[in-house]
Amino acid sequence: xxxxxxxxxxxxxxxxxxxxxxxxxxxxxxxxxxxxxxxxxxxxxxxxxxxxxxxxxxxxxxxxxxxxxxxxxxxxxxxxxxxxxxxxxxxxxxxxxxx
Numbered sequence: 001x002x003x004x005x006x007x008x009x010x011x012x013x014x015x016x017x018x019x020x021x022x023x024x025x026x027x028x029x030x031x032x033x034x035x036x037x038x039x040x041x042x043x044x045x046x047x048x049x050x051x052x053x054x055x056x057x058x059x060x061x062x063x064x065x066x067x068x069x070x071x072x073x074x075x076x077x078x079x080x081x082x083x084x085x086x087x088x089x090x091x092x093x094x095x096x097x098x099x
Contacts, residue, residue, distance in 0.1 A: 028084070028085070031084045031087060032081065032084050035076065035080050035081075035083070035084050036073065036076065036080075038072075040072070040073060040075075040076050040080040040083075041063070041072035041073070043080075043083070044063065044072065044074075044075070045059055045060070045063070048062075048063075
């Protein structure tokens with residue numbers, strides 16, 4: 001590459017950003033899997049407990065009343081996916097800001 005084309009690659013910030021992006025993209029599928037395996041249901045349970053005085057058992061019964069176990073994934077698409085993406089991207093940005 002010419003000198004004026006690849007200057008950005010030699011700059012530490014851009015090289016670090018590229019490496020962080022690659023690392024976080026590798027972690028994204030595992031974050032989605034963790035959310036689908038129960039993380040989203042726990043978030044849902046936590047938020048519902050904060051806004052109501054119902055017991056945990058009653059909240060779980062409400063979550064699974066209509067759809068069964070699949071009811072725990074209500075709202076996962078798109079909001080759970082968005083939350084996973086923000087967690088993945090947010091840690092990359094934090095690490096870049098610390099440099």
